[in-house]
Amino acid sequence: MAKHFKLRGIRIHQSYEVSEAAETLGASEPTVRRWIDNGLPVLSSKRPLLILGFELKSYLERVQAKPKREAALGAIMCMSCRKHRMPIGLMADYIPTSDTNGRLEALCGECEGVCMRFTSKASLPVLATVLDITHVSCDEPNGTTKTPAKT
Numbered sequence: 001m002a003k004h005f006k007l008r009g010i011r012i013h014q015s016y017e018v019s020e021a022a023e024t025l026g027a028s029e030p031t032v033r034r035w036i037d038n039g040l041p042v043l044s045s046k047r048p049l050l051i052l053g054f055e056l057k058s059y060l061e062r063v064q065a066k067p068k069r070e071a072a073l074g075a076i077m078c079m080s081c082r083k084h085r086m087p088i089g090l091m092a093d094y095i096p097t098s099d100t101n102g103r104l105e106a107l108c109g110e111c112e113g114v115c116m117r118f119t120s121k122a123s124l125p126v127l128a129t130v131l132d133i134t135h136v137s138c139d140e141p142n143g144t145t146k147t148p149a150k151t
């Protein structure tokens with residue numbers, strides 16, 4: 001669902017006919033009927049169908065909240081916060097664990113704790129649009145990218 005509706009216009013103690021709900025939200029009537037088919041509760045099965053404002057609001061909040069459950073691109077699970085956090089300075093280390101997979105390690109932007117997530121090498125270019133990723137090689141203890149430049 002790409003479109004977001006104006007939930008603020010809904011009065012939770014009011015009941016709405018389908019056409020009224022559609023108008024309040026700036027949605028079309030078929031859209032509202034589809035919500036009912038998909039589980040939006042109505043007060044009675046008789047015509048006109050009445051939707052309680054409270055139900056309408058909570059239904060749309062549920063539906064529209066779905067995409068937000070996915071962590072933002074670049075967010076990494078913080079071991080301390082137990083939430084996905086954006087790392088400090090948007091910097092992360094990529095430590096390969098195989099040819100195709102590895103893990104990202106970073107410091108939590110909220111608590112400076114350790115953040116970690118497993119990722120595939122293939123997804124690094126996408127993550128790199130958000131994060132400054134340093135590739136760390138476990139096989140070479142001296143590191144590759146972190147070696148200070150000689151003067």
Ligand SMILES: [Zn+2]
Nearest residue numbers: 078081108111
């Ligand atoms: Zn944290």
